[in-house]
Amino acid sequence: MHASDDLPPVTLDGTPLRVADLVALADRRARVSVPSHALETVERSHRTLLAARDSGIVYGANTGVGANRGISVVDDAVELTPEEEHREQAAHGRRLLRSHASGIGEIEDDRVTRAALVVRLNQLLAGGSGISPGVVHGLLAAVRSDSLPTLHRTGSIGTGDLTALAEVALTLIGEFPWRSGGVAPVDFAETDSLPFMSSSAVTLATTALAADVAARQLDAATVVAALSFRALRGSSEAFDAQVHAARPHPGQVREAARLRWLTESVTGDPLPVARLQDPFGLRASPQVHAPARTALGVLLDALDRELGGPAENPLVVVDGVRHHGQFHLATLAWSLDAARTGLLPVFSLSTSRLGLLMRADMTGLPPFLADARRNATSSGLMIVEYVAQDALAHMRIDATPVTSASISVSLGLEEHASFAIQSTRLLTSLVRSSGAVLAVELFAAVRALQMAPDRVAGTRLLPVFERLVELIDPSTDDRPLGADIARMEAELPMLGAALRDCPA
Template sequence: MEHSRIVIDGTGLDCGLVARAARTDVMIAISPAGLDRARAAAETARAVAAERPVYGRTTGVGANRMVNVEWEDADAHGLRLLRSHAAGAGPLVAPEIVRAMLTVRLNQLAAGGSGVDPGVLQPLADALNLGLLPPVPVYGAIGTGDLTALASTALCLLGERAWLGGVDDGPARGPGFRLRSSDALAFISSNAATLGEAALAAADLRTLVAASTAVAALSLLAVRGSEEPYVPAVHDACPHPGQQEVAAAMRALLAFDHPAPGRIQDPYGYRAFPQVHGPALEAARYAEGVVTREINARAENPLVDVAGRTVWHNGNFHTAYVGLALDAARAALFQTMALSAARLGTLTEPSFTGLYPFQAATEASSGIMILEYVAHSALADVRRLATPAALGSAVLSRGVEEHAGFSTQAARATTDALAAYRIGLGCELVAAVRALRLQGRAPAGGPLKDGYDLAAQVLDERVEDRPLDADIAAAADLLPRLAELIGEPDPAP
């Protein structure tokens, strides 16, 4: 992949590429192989539909699956389907999530399982390259298909609904394509919006999990914590892979610093960090693997089987794997964020830092007192959002569709939880760097020193009482750069 160009081929998309497509100025192109797969699937779908009933092509949808579409009504059926399903509600989702949706759907179509006319691929790529987006409201999906979002996209292609992204982000004329009526259901039967948001969340989760280790190491230095909890013998005795990786990462970060520990045994925020952060690392990695598998899957219903010259009606539209993986990731995220808040508490204590209470300029000043309130406010949101979305279900369409995993809500909750986590971790970073500065200390070398120097360049060094909101924002913005410096731990053998 060129740095400024992403080639969509139906097989090679990952969460990082989705994030690049959604958040940066890159050109989206379609590979010839992807076009060939889409073309072959379209030809197969038309041939099979001419011989036997195919859901959504020759029949109604949902509870209307048993109703055949008469040939004289075939041209109008698909348009009615799109109009009736473009009925989302609520505020519009963030533009980056819509861009991620278009990127994922483009890749799915190039995978060659939908049977949609391949002519639609270039207009979708053009919309991305022109910065045009369909309007996608928040409410409308439950994890079994982003029907409302993609129906809205289809109406934009048909010219019945305006693209967003014109002058002042208002309505705009954009690329058009006349979807065949028989392709209407095949185009919208996808979880591309849910998966797009899940891909962004998975990429951000990996970044924040890596940055967390660096912040914890800075806090450990600031409180003169013990390195004993990270020695190999401890983790060989309880060999969970994530735990071992986190301990190894802490050893690597602290390799240049071996101050005498301030106490025989530290609080859990330091002593149990590998045991609590390890599950978060593993959950993040698992979630990213699940999402990557899904965005490259031919998860279409019906699935067009080119090799078998047939179609298969199936349940691959159900994203239970994605929802459950994200639910687990949020639970693990809450656990490790609780330790971050606990470490922040030690950074306000003179017995840990050797400074005035709250690292204040004087004994009566407030210093960083408010950071604890901010961090616990953010932690409360992560705790609220950790409730598993999969605990809900639904029975829809006259009882025919009798289950939902709510992966859409799991993705949205993960997006919001990560935003709160960034704030809490940013508070800890502010406190750790300030403590080391006031102590006249800094990491001695290696990537931890690089990370400290980066933070010290950006974070205000003044210690008199003043608003700290800009400090928190700056620290939160630094976290991706810290993650780049530190890197993700290598998997344990």
């Protein structure tokens, strides 16, 4: 009995795979289960592909690929025995894999690689590729044993992760070594090479993992904004239901309700308010957070469609095969661009609140939240603004859209690409930097509330503050602050739990 047998199962059968389930599999918190009917679908699909190849022309099965699509694998002018023809087709398939396994650069990490194998397995189980059942069994064995190939990151343009999947195939065959683990060499049939490579599994895996982080950080951003709001004694009129009902963007109404729920008094005691009208960092949070949530929702909706169902070219259908452009990830790339563009202002606003937390006239506390009673020249948290602004500068670069680019490859016959993989890697980088931005604000808000705990008393934020304040060094002396910021960043994925009972 394997240790993984005790993990909850996630069923793969070619239907849409939930992002949460894919993340759990990538993190080894779940195991894969494949029903027999899905494997039967693969067998039927393979027979259909062979019949279509034997009765006509099928791209990649009996032709070259790309600009070689009009060239037959077997020259009709040359008489070959069936055995010789089979050998020639098998050699073509192997050459296809070897020529395409030409990725370079950095190596994908274990989580992305593991998730990519799961995505590809689920796609193959949908029965649209025509791949032979033996390949599916081999890939399933690799997934179950957590055997990981080496995948290079550079070589995809958003029309299929051909280079990375060629590397997976050659690893399964036994030509490339496994990076970790390993399974018995898999026999690829003569028609299996293109069907196996015809996928954007790495792009989808990377997107799912990054989108999961982004969703958690948006929830955390709401809680952090609420903590800063209380530390700065903000006016709750900015979150009033009547205000947002006057221009009722649905996401904005919900975000205002969340902030109102977190920051309101649950004891009936009045909360301190410092100003008639607050700076934008406090009163515009619903307006800025809502578009980011909307854009991320669109991305997750696109992922729901991409993570289920076949998209191989050619696609095996009931009565044969169809050649198409479903491999083009234009919708996903656009959704990724929109998500990155929408996320950036949320964290830009975070640095605005951070700046307010440094100001004595806004907090009623010492400048830079320093222990000014002990040393009037104390720098306090002065330097953390630099840290946050550095991370935000990287985010601005990572928010640049990619869908406006153009391309022409394969002798000009493939003249467009989505660049979805570039966009999703930018999202991965962006959410990495956004964690640093948010962690710095969170640390500053906790420090301010540590100095004035009455400002959070009687609110639903009190348990959050009490947990966080125990994690930071209680000293307000000038000292290195990196460890405190790192502890706050580690807490970000859990902060969304504070919204669990919120009715909005």
